[in-house]
Amino acid sequence: MGGDNKYLGYIYIAPYVAGLLIFTAFPFIASFYLSFTDYDLLSTPKWVGLENYQKLFTRDRTFERSLSVTLIYVFMTVPIKLAFALLIAVILNYRLKAINLFRTAYYVPSILGGSIAIAVLWRYIFAESGLVNMLLGVFGIEPINWFGDPQNALFTITLLRCWQFGSAMVIFLAALQSVDKSLYEAAAIDGASQWQIFRHITLPLITPVIFFNLIMQTVQAFQEFNGPYIITEGGPLKSTYLLPLYIYDKAFKSFDMGYASAIAWVLFVIIMVLTLVAFWSSKKWVYYAGDKRS
Amino acid sequence: MKRLQKNITILLAATALASTAAVSHAAELRMSWWGGDSRHKATQEALKVCGEKHGHTIKPEFTGWSGHLEKVTTQIAGGTEADIMQINWPWLPLFSFTGDGFANLYDYKDIIELDNWTPEQLSAGEMNGKLNGLPVSTTGRVYMFNKTTFEKAGLDVPTTWAEVIAAAPVFKEKLGEDYYPFDASTLNAVMLVSNIATQKTGKDLIDPETMTVAWSADELADAIGFYQTLVDQGVIQSWKAGAAEGNMALHENPKWSRGQLAGSYEWDSTYFKYSDPLEEGNELVPVGILKVDGAQTEGVYRKASMTFAISRNSDNPQAAAQILNCLLNEPEGIAAMATARGLPASRAASEQLIEAGAIKPILKQANDIIMASTGPAVSPFNEHPDVRTVFLDALEMFAYGQIDAETAAQEIVDGVNDALEDYKS
The missing domain is CATH 3.40.190.10 (Periplasmic binding protein-like II)
Structure with missing residues (x-):
């Protein structure tokens, strides 16, 4: 590239860079500054130093509750979702009749999953008079209070997230299909069972993809909002009150944008630390092509 | 012409x-x-x-x-x-x-x-x-009842709390265990408790002069106790049972449409929002503000x-x-x-x-019921998001048996006073 076209590349990337700066970088930096202020959205932010953070960690019981609910939600959702996505991907990797139809069908919930409509549908399915209790009734099981019982509500929200396993599944499927078939043939000739083949060939070869899905799903789970907001609005007894809901309420209902920014930054740090831990641990369990480790 | x-x-x-x-x-x-x-x-x-x-x-x-x-x-x-x-x-x-x-x-x-x-x-x-x-x-908030459900139970539309409470066992006996003469969950429970406390004290939740809670914790605990009486007597379903439908508005609730929940305390202007979803043949009627014993005022929320x-x-x-x-x-x-x-x-x-x-x-x-009823001036801070959250959270904890009425009342008084602190002149 030279002459008149030497700036062409910059022009091509300009829209993305502009979007990144305006819609990501600026709010990112601004929220960091605001987390040290008392800001009600309508008047000038007032610098309060570490007060918001002090209040968060010493006097805010709602934050404490919301953080623990969020962590439980993430640690419940991510493993279940990944395991389920991998299981379905393995099944769909077989040459079955109408396999493409099944692949599409399993992916559909992921396209719809984040939508408000599906959250509303979920609410109807698990309502006291909903489909699930109706089916349980067929087997003589008493209706379960899915949303009204704090013990069940988070689990019900978790199921919605797990049901949206399609995108992780598609990535797993692509990884499974890229595994060298000659390895399977060699293992079969040596008399390896299906489980041994999966455990010692498939699984190690797709660890980069497991790692990728783990990071992505963890980050997304920490940011879950639609499901609990629509289905339970964080209740009962704040048992589904995830941190993003608390941030939203503080920012737009209590007009406490400074405090909401502080919570958002705590959430960011938690996600970052967990991601770093995952990266650090990946050296021990993720295998890349050409890796010399045994 | x-x-x-x-x-x-x-x-x-x-x-x-x-x-x-x-x-x-x-x-x-x-x-x-x-x-x-x-x-x-x-x-x-x-x-x-x-x-x-x-x-x-x-x-x-x-x-x-x-x-x-x-x-x-x-x-x-x-x-x-x-x-x-x-x-x-x-x-x-x-x-x-x-x-x-x-x-x-x-x-x-x-x-x-x-x-x-x-x-x-x-x-x-x-x-x-x-x-x-x-x-x-x-x-303003007005009490509305499903006249048809009451008629099915052989009762007239109630005009006093005593009649509403007396209707509960009749509903269970004649219509079924899952029939309730009234409904008050989440925000409506807050509005109901507020109405009772206002009636008993003659005061709004917030004193506009001092920007503090006008009710004592004991007065509020008394109103919360009345709410619990309604639950205990089967007049309203428990908070937990109401939450079984998820975050669903009353007018979207099939129990409301079928007339199983036969009354509510709603804005007069939303009458058709609640009457329209009722199954054909059901009639919703607004009644005068229900009063508790010893009420100083109707405590209309206007x-x-x-x-x-x-x-x-x-x-x-x-x-x-x-x-x-x-x-x-x-x-x-x-x-x-x-x-x-x-x-x-x-x-x-x-x-x-x-x-x-x-x-x-x-x-x-x-609307005539609202305009004709008595009560103290209502402060807009009743609906301040932080005030609502404090009231709702404490009442929910009480309803789930996490705290007693006295503790809930004290938490509400303290929390509302905290929320109003910034607005004191």
């Missing part, structure tokens, strides 16, 4: 010309509001009519109730709010505690016919002596339902005032808007709609 018609025509033309004279240029305006489909259609039609009359164009921006506060907040924070806004009455102190958050409508008294409101109504829209919002209608405000950043505040006046006071705007926002507070609008038979009798009946 022809002379009368001619005179009216001249009068209308003169009114239009007089108000247009103050604003000679055609302005481009925006108006935002929340509501349902019927309100959206009526308001768009009214904006079209008023825009054509005064030579302005008005771009509508409408949403449902959910999320509208957040939208308006973001717009006001960014200075991009619409010229004319539908602002919920309790939001006035949030956006304009000093009275400077919106345009002062007293500055446009030559354009807006303010004599259509009583001084009491106008004072409800004032912040710090400045008229920030014009009350569109006056609303307020301006919503207001129209003009942005302080509007480039065309006079044009906005013209449109606002047209929507609320001029025949064309009134006819188009009709009762899309309940019974109008503007005298001109009310008279025109009554004469035209556009106000449904049942809506008028519900």
Whole structure:
């Protein structure tokens, strides 16, 4: 590239860079500054130093509750979702009749999953008079209070997230299909069972993809909002009150944008630390092509 | 007759010309509001009519109730709010505690016919002596019962709490265990407890002079105890049972449609929202405010339902005032808007709609109950988000058996006082 076209590349990337700066970088930096202020959205932010953070960690019981609910939600959702996505991907990797139809069908919930409509549908399915209790009734099981019982509500929200396993599944499927078939043939000739083949060939070869899905799903789970907001609005007894809901309420209902920014930054740090831990641990369990480790 | 018609025509033309004279240029305006489909259609039609009359164009921006506060907040924070806004009455102190958050409508008294409101109504829209919002209608909470369900149980529609409580065992016996004469979960439980405490004390939750809770913790605990009595006697389903449907509004609840939940405490203006989903043949009737023993007042929760405000950043505040006046006071705007926002507070609008038979009798009946009932003035801070959250959270913990009534009451008193701390002058 030279002459008149030497700036062409910059022009091509300009829209993305502009979007990144305006819609990501600026709010990112601004929220960091605001987390040290008392800001009600309508008047000038007032610098309060570490007060918001002090209040968060010493006097805010709602934050404490919301953080623990969020962590439980993430640690419940991510493993279940990944395991389920991998299981379905393995099944769909077989040459079955109408396999493409099944692949599409399993992916559909992921396209719809984040939508408000599906959250509303979920609410109807698990309502006291909903489909699930109706089916349980067929087997003589008493209706379960899915949303009204704090013990069940988070689990019900978790199921919605797990049901949206399609995108992780598609990535797993692509990884499974890229595994060298000659390895399977060699293992079969040596008399390896299906489980041994999966455990010692498939699984190690797709660890980069497991790692990728783990990071992505963890980050997304920490940011879950639609499901609990629509289905339970964080209740009962704040048992589904995830941190993003608390941030939203503080920012737009209590007009406490400074405090909401502080919570958002705590959430960011938690996600970052967990991601770093995952990266650090990946050296021990993720295998890349050409890796010399045994 | 022809002379009368001619005179009216001249009068209308003169009114239009007089108000247009103050604003000679055609302005481009925006108006935002929340509501349902019927309100959206009526308001768009009214904006079209008023825009054509005064030579302005008005771009509508409408949403449902959910999320509208957040939208308006973001717009006001960014200075991009619409010229004319539908602002919920309790939001006035949030956006304009000093009275400077919106345009002062007293500055446009030559354009807006303010004599259509009583001084009491106008004072409800004032912040710090400045008229920030014009009350569109006056609303209040009214008790409503499903007459058909009561008849099926062989009972008349109740007019006292004693009758409601006595209905519970009859419902269970004649209709089934899952039938309740009344419903009060989440926010409605808060409103019910507030009503009981107001009746017993004769005071609103918030003392406007001191900006602190006017009830003692014992008085509030007593009202919470009444709520628990209703649960224990099978008058209302427990909070936990109500939550089994998820975050579902009462009017969307199949139990309400079927008449299994046979009563509620709702805004009078939302009568049709609750009567429409009922299964065919069911009739919903509003009754006078139910009183507890020892009540000093009916404790009616009456307020301006919503207001129209003009942005302080509007480039065309006079044009906005013209449109606002047209929507609320001029025949064309009134006819188009009709009762899309309940019974109008503007005298001109009310008279025109009554004469035209556009106000449904049942809506008028519900509103008459509100207007005739007694109670202390209601502070807009009752609906401050933090006040609501504190009240709701403590009551929920009580309802789930996590804390007793006394602890819940103390938590509410302390929490509300904390929330009001910033608003003390």
